[in-house]
Amino acid sequence: MTRDVAIIGQGMTKFQEHWDRGVRELAAEAITEALQDATISHEQVQALFVGSMGRFGGQEHIGALVADYTGLTPIPATRVEAGCACGALAMRSAFLAVLSGLYDIVVACGVEKMTDLTDSGDLISALGAASDQEWELQAGLTFPAVYALMARAHMAKYGTTKEQLAMVSAKNHKNAVNNPKAHFRREFTIQQILQAKMVCAPLGLLDCSPVSDGAAAIVIADSEIAETHECPVWIRGSGHASDTIALQDRPTITNIPAAQVAARKAYEYAEISPDEVDVAEIHDNFTIGELMGLEDLGFVPEGQGGIATEAGETQIEGGKLPVNTSGGLKARGNPIGATGIAQAIEIMLQLRDNAGKRQVEDVEVGLTHSIGGSGATAIVTLLSSKRR
């Protein structure tokens, strides 16, 4: 593969309850901002990939909808979906499109409007669509319960504690205070997190990412165009793997094998090793997700995600590898389709030295880790300010 591909622009809405806006307005805002950041006109965009689960409103055909309302027609517009990894899949699809040589400038957008679903039963069903409908959801296993099982298994096998889970949440909330686009910009103490209302033991309310609305978009271009830009962020590696949809069919539930496969593929493609990664956005839809991610991505030894977090290794201040400087899914918010793109945007800001008070020093390589369902999809992306 000789064609190099970079992200040349980014834009996102604030992640919050957007009572007065729907999918079309949110996506249009994010894409418009991204095109402006990339100094690219609408006419120059050649294809659009939109990541969105869409189940929260019933609107399908979202690719066309977004192209329509953003003024991008008649370019090809495709909606992609992979549970909670929609956004990352949109980014990968755009990457592949440019890599193929058929397109030079492609927009990847993630968007989700979740707050039209106000009945908790409907919300649980919609969220559960990322797991196995027949063998998990209809059997009574809600999505938080799936991750609660993984958390319990991890705690039983490795001695991970509830306090260590809470530390993930506390750290991410603290980081989000400095992220103007974050849903929740307030800190929580470990005590508050431990005392929060139980959702599905051992996961409490503050272990679970929130329901948010929002959109995020990036402009992806080939090297010729990227080199004319000041700060292109190169997509050095992209790994995508699948696994069993149902948790019970996996050989292990204390880690996400698909993430390990995707990570390996990304590292190999990029010829980058885990210890060269300076900053990472890890999929913390539930706090246990960040701990397992640290292990699956090869940042810490197996089972040591909790210990590493407790030792402060993932903090911005004095951390070996700052994780979720944006606030993560927990505090930045989790409009499902938009999350994977928002992760990439945070890494971009870090690489461009644009992360304000969240800035990590000397960042050259960043990683995003996005999981669909309980691990049936994993997409790992390596980004760098250096082309090779």
Next chain:
Amino acid sequence: MQVGIVGYGVYIPKFRIKVHEIARVWNEDGETMAKGLGVSEVSVPDLDEDTTTIAVEAARNAIKQSGIDPRKIGALYVGSESHPYAVNPTASTVAEAISAGPGDFTCADLEFACKAGTAGIQMCMGMVAAGQIEYGVAIGSDCAQGRPGDALEYSASAGACALILGQKGIIAEIEGTYSYSTDTPDFFRREGENFPSHGSRFTGKPAYFRHVLNGATGLMTKLGLTVEDFDYACFHSPNGKFPIIAANTLKIPFEKVEPSLVVRAIGNTYSASAMLSMARLLDICEPDQRILMVAYGSGAGSDAFSLKTTDLLLEKRDQVPKVDDYVNNKVYIDYAIYAKHRGKILDMT
């Protein structure tokens, strides 16, 4: 033309169920629920009480306090979301019970979620000011229902407040009113349904707060008043938190709102909520003080009023039981008795 409140009366049924007790049934943590809602217990009507009977109690108190001849009442309106009949007026039953009418007398039932009662105030204001009637009665009365296990079950309660409006013997002048109304479906109940549906978090910022805050600021602009001109404020209280947040946002000091928070002890009395809160303020305030009242009704709209008390308030208000008298007259029941009173027990035979 000065129009004002000539007399007011309230009624709150004596039964109470604690939020902790409701929580026990649904396997929730009572402490968390009570703290989160800012409500500790809610009032429950007796087996033979309903919106009509409690409206009558409140109206009787108002008549007695005002000292007027009920035959001089020209109009009577009952606002509620729990009228006992879909078709058959509550108002005419209440009217007969207090000897209003039958001649040269109009009455009707009103609906607009929790601001049906205050809508009646606005109607009576106009009729009195126009000289069409001598006295008008506006009543907010509800025996609210919450779906079993739903969040609203913890706050829905029962209560009534009746205001007599006129031009003679005013104890609180109504300086003006301002309403803010939009099509916002935050809370609704279809014909035939037992329990309402609601939009959860949608009932907050885009519903309650949008309309209450616009109502308050609109009123102040209309009357050339600022927050500092008011001695007290009261707001529709779906729980013990929203009115406090509304006051905070408007920069009204907590001390000016706190005495109105009857909701903490009896829950959300729906159409009576804002009016009962105001009644409590009238129970304790001094003459020549200004009160802001903002009612809110889902669907959605707000009615805001500015009231100025007179010396007559002190002469009249001790004649009938006050809000606190009803609040403190209570008997606790458990969920089983509560369910029986509220008709929530199914006949399975």
